[in-house]
Amino acid sequence: MQATLLLSDSAEVHNGRLYLMGGGLTWIWANFPTPMSVAGLFNLEHSELGRELQVSIRIFQEDGSPALGTDAGGNTFEYGFSDTITTPSNDVTYDAELDFVWSAKWFGLNLAPGVYQMCLISEETGETVGHQHFTAYASNN
Numbered sequence: 333m334q335a336t337l338l339l340s341d342s343a344e345v346h347n348g349r350l351y352l353m354g355g356g357l358t359w360i361w362a363n364f365p366t367p368m369s370v371a372g373l374f375n376l377e378h379s380e381l382g383r384e385l386q387v388s389i390r391i392f393q394e395d396g397s398p399a400l401g402t403d404a405g406g407n408t409f410e411y412g413f414s415d416t417i418t419t420p421s422n423d424v425t426y427d428a429e430l431d432f433v434w435s436a437k438w439f440g441l442n443l444a445p446g447v448y449q450m451c452l453i454s455e456e457t458g459e460t461v462g463h464q465h466f467t468a469y470a471s472n473n
Contacts, residue, residue: 333377334375335375337370337450337463337464338352338371339355340357340368342354342367342369344369345371348433349433355371360441361468362468362471363468366438368437368438370436371434372435384419386414386455387455389436389451390453391450392451399411401443415434444468445470446467449463450463450466
């Protein structure tokens with residue numbers, strides 16, 4: 333499995349089609365709770381059809397360390413979550429890898445200024461199967 337990730341203001345999947353608003357997002361404002369969606373276009377192998385695949389989305393800083401946030405109670409956490417992706421049935425014959433779309437939403441990234449990488453990780457193999465860089469810029473106000 334390999335995936336191409338695309339950051340956007342909003343992304344949803346309906347009937348196997350990906351709908352984006354503000355697609356191609358490469359930056360956000362730092363220190364400001366920013367909603368963001370991530371969309372994935374998956375290239376699946378035939379053996380991955382008709383399965384539930386466990387994936388994690390995590391955000392890393394430029395040096396490779398996890399991006400950290402603070403909740404309302406002052407507790408530190410790593411930005412990330414897990415999801416289960418149900419792939420299309422394997423009873424259809426495909427001549428090549430299958431393109432399959434997926435999306436997920438963040439409801440308030442609040443990151444310090446810097447360069448970040450959002451990674452999609454296969455929980456089965458531990459491999460990063462897709463990634464996208466973005467920058468959090470400090471406001472000049």
